[in-house]
Amino acid sequence: MKAAMIVVEVVLALLLSYGAGHADCATTTIPQNSNSTADMLSLLDFRKTISSDPGGFLTSWNTNNSSAADYCGWNGVTCSRKHPGRVIELNLSSQSLQGRISSSLGNLTFLRILDLSSNMLAGPIPPNIGSLFHLKILYLDSNNFTGAIPSSLGNISKLEQLVLQDNQLIGTIPQDLGNLSNVNRLLLAHNMLSGSIPTIILNQRNLMILDLGANYLRMMLPSNIGHTLPQIGALSLYNNMFYGPIPASLGNASILVILDLTANSFTGHVPSSLGNLTYLYFLQLEQNNLEANDNEGWEFIDALGKCMYLQHLLLSSNQLQGAIP
Template identity: 40%
Template sequence: MSIMLLLSFGVLCSAVPENNTEDMLSLIGFKQAITYDPSGILKHWNSSTTFCRWEGIKCSRRHPGRIVELHLAGLKLSGQISSLVGNLTFLKKLNLSTNGLSGRLPPLNRLHRLQILDLGYNSLQDTIPDALANCSKLRKLFLSYNSFVGEIPPKLGLLSNLSDLRFNTNNLTGTIPSTFSNSSSIQVMSLSYNHLSGGIPDELGKLPSIRWLALGGNRLIGGFPQGLLNLSNSLRVLGLESNKLGNRLPLNIGDSLSNLQWLFLNRNMFQGKIPASLGNVSGMERLELENNNFTGEIPSSLGKLKSLYYLNLGGNGLEAKDAQSWEFFNVLINCSGLNILALDRNQLDGTIPGSIGNLSNSLEMLTLGGNKLSGIVPTSVANLQSLINLGFDYNNLSGKIVEWVGMLTKLQSLNLYQNKFSGPIPSSMGNLTQLTLLSLALNEFEGPIPSSLGIFNSSHC
């Protein structure tokens, strides 16, 4: 039967290494299950050459004729993954990512040598088989961007060699298995953007090597996991955004997680003050705390974060009422690489400090809308020559818009909506030829619309 099947696919028996028809049959079964092959690569899987030379196939040198790698990523293949792939018992790397494969992931429990399994960016469905736990040498397990459902198999915590686990952007439910604490080699764990619920297990704080932990975009509840504070030596990226986490942040979060570079806590229900200890995370580059319930003053200690390029504190209840509480703004000039600064939708009160013009030369986005700001816009804002997005909307700012606006020639978005600006619209706005959004409504401007506004590049209108 095997010989007849090989011949029916145009494969010469002499091209099949002795005692290894099984690997050949597995490849033929794989090809059979593919319904769409726009690049035509699988058409060349024929008797014109030995299967070890077929594109995407690599065979072992020590064990001639045994397949150790099947790599067909990014070819837009459609169809299902044949269960016969599970018979490639010498396989070390299986990469079928970025295709259009669908159906169930077949049992691969016989692949005891498998080290890398990458099936990301497909349309695979059903549950993740717990038989993957039998692939004891797995180091990288990528199933991201599929349609897997059901719970994450707790047995996967038995994979002691696992260093990179990515299940993000699926439809997984249930809780995060605490058994992952046994996978002491894990450096990257991404379970974000699923439908996971329950609390974050403190056991994840027992992963001594983890650098990247992404759990955002789920339905996780509870407070900030105390166990994670044990990851001071390893953790570089922590993503808990878009969940239902709440309560106060630990006051010592910045002292305990002193090696963080990116921290995403946005779109949760955290409350209380922003811990001043975050200013001790000297390597912090990106800090996102927007859309929570933080109150009180913005800690001036954030000005010590010299590597900071992205700071988003918008959508909270943060306050500034006097010179002392506005001090954070003055010290942010020490963040010389700051690219994004979002302070919109808070309770910032009073006039904008003149030190605004001393902020980073590389600042591209500055949003102060939705506060209680009053007075005039300092002319020093003209120093921010790299600005692309500037928002002062929904405040009580007044006075004339003077020539500073025409000096920000890289602006693509200027939002002055609903303030008390008065006087004429300056003709220098005609210098802003890159604008795609200009909002001046609900102010007290008067006089004619400057003819210079008509010189905007029509491709941006």
């Protein structure tokens, strides 16, 4: 699956520019004003809630000498050219940090990128992260976050990438996430989320990657999902409790590269409309209740013959019978 996701990222990279505002990034000296002081204090407050930093990545985060006082030069911190002293990126990924996220991060109001992925941070996601109105990228994946997804994240109208997978989050997917009209990547896999996918999320016309695998979600997919997600390139709903037929409208999702519906309770025939997916690379439908016992049921095999890029087709542990065409 990891290799397949690399493929979809490559394909989608050709269709999507990386709009994180990097042209504005540069370190700079600190001007003496209240806003820059607030940013520095917010970073120091965050540092206090980190209980373990085995690699010493945050050692530079102190004001013990004049050079260290320039927090724009601290490890993982990037400040703005246009607004000197204002922090626009905080990247602390893969540092084995332990502790909690300080609510003071919500005071870094110029932040565009927040990447705390692949650490061992515990506790809930602070709701006031929803006040980071300039944020475009939020990576909190591969940690130990608990509790519910804060509905306040739906207030970050500029957010393009929201990645919360591989945590211990519970509860339902907030309806407010449907307000993120600019989001193109929504990754919530490998948590303990329950309930259904809010309809408004399945109407996000800019959404390109939706990964909700390995949760406890249960619903029937809308019959028009292939029309309401016209830009979808990867749809991963594996290891949940989805049921009902696979919508034939998915054949209209013209740039779909990955479709993974493994280990659910889908029934009926595999729609032959999937053969319209020109770029389909990875189709995984195993461990469901899909049926085929006559020529009509097997029509999808002939249809998939048009998918010239298809490399992975997995159909085991279903109710497929009879002769394969």
